Amino acid sequence: MPKEYRQIEWNAQLADDCRHLIRLAFREDLDNEQDWSTVSLVAADAQGSADIAARADGVLAGAPLVPLIIEEAELELTWTPHKHDGDAIARGDVIGTLSGSVRDLLTSERTILNFLCRLTGIATLTRTYVAAATGAAQVYDTRKTTPGWRRLEKYAVRCGGGVNHRVGLYAAVMAKDNHLAWSATERTLADITPQVREFLTAQLGAAAAAEKLIEIEVDSLAQLAAVLPSQPDIILLDNMPPATLQEAVAMRNKLAPSVQLEASGGVNLETIGPISETGVERVSVGALTHGAASLDLGLDWKSAQ
Incomplete structure (x- = not known):
């Protein structure tokens, strides 16, 4: 079974990320003062x-944040939640109900909505x-995320049915064009994978090194032919049209069938269909996070005493 990047679930680490962001959000709104509009009215x-x-x-997406x-x-x-992360919601649906201090409700309204609107927008897209x-x-996200929000935004991708690519630089070895351009005078494409495996084994030990995706x-296609014999876990095919992707899949099937292929670059809602039908296993889409618009959610009063 092919190795996979770690998938983000709602857990203690993600909740800790959220606590830092929540504190910052309230600092932005209140500084060292208070909500003068609410306390005066x-x-x-x-x-x-x-x-x-x-x-x-x-x-x-984001209901556990509340x-x-x-x-x-x-x-x-x-x-009191009425909907849960990953649920389809329709205009007018009640996601949940807040009850208690009117002052606290008004002071926290925008912070709560900002988190929910942003994450729900990512899940929806x-x-x-x-x-x-x-x-x-399968549809994968990228590292094109809001600084500090990465695990949270990748969690929202999961709520929408997407798959998480590497969560950070520490999670895998990914030799991209700039790495290869810098090192081209010292090694060939065929040298990259064995060098990385040797280095990881020396640094981490054989068992831990084997867990790291390369x-x-x-x-x-010429570069693909040079890389395939060394059999990295995944080869990213950058900005290739569907016809070229089909050729790449045929080459992979012949030379190294265990290697997974990922298409990336310029993927949008018009092109993802044809790309996904070429035989590649993965399509990575930066727009899932950096191109998502917040989904409009609002607060409707039920009662006041």
Whole structure:
């Protein structure tokens, strides 16, 4: 079975990322002061509840953040979820209900919505790409993420049905065009994979080295022919049209059938279908994260006492 990049799940590490981001979000809004609009207009003991509702169709991501925000900011609120991450949502659907202090609800409203809208937008766009990939290839994200948000945004990709590529530079060896251009005077393409394997074994030991994926980027069939005999785990085919990708798949099938092929570069909703049908196993799409628009969600009051 081919090796795979580690997939992001909701876990303690991801929750810790969120806590840092939540603290920063409240620092941006409150600094060392307070929400003067709310405290000047709302009584300290006012209680109420409000729904967070979808203003557009999409795929939910980020719901576990809401109780984290309540906990981290010490809000006097309770959260009742009605939808869960990965659920399809339609315009008007209630995602969940916040109840408790009206002051806390108003002060935290934008922070909660910002997280949910951003992550739901990524999940929604990912689901659209997955649906458009009519072939057998899986849809992967990239490292083109918002600084500090990477694991969170990759989690949203997973909610939308996508697959995570490497989470960071530490997660794998990926020799891209700039690595190869820099080292071209010292080694050939055929030398890259054995050199990397030898180095990883010396640094990590044989067992740990074997767990590290090795991926090499090529931009021509000639380069592919040079790399295939060394059998890296994955070869990235950069900016190749579908006809060339089909030739690459035929070459791979003949020379190194265990090597996975990944298509990347210029992938959009119009091109992903034909690309996914060429026989490559993977299509990586930077737009899943850097091109996603937030999905509109809003807060609707239910009651106030």
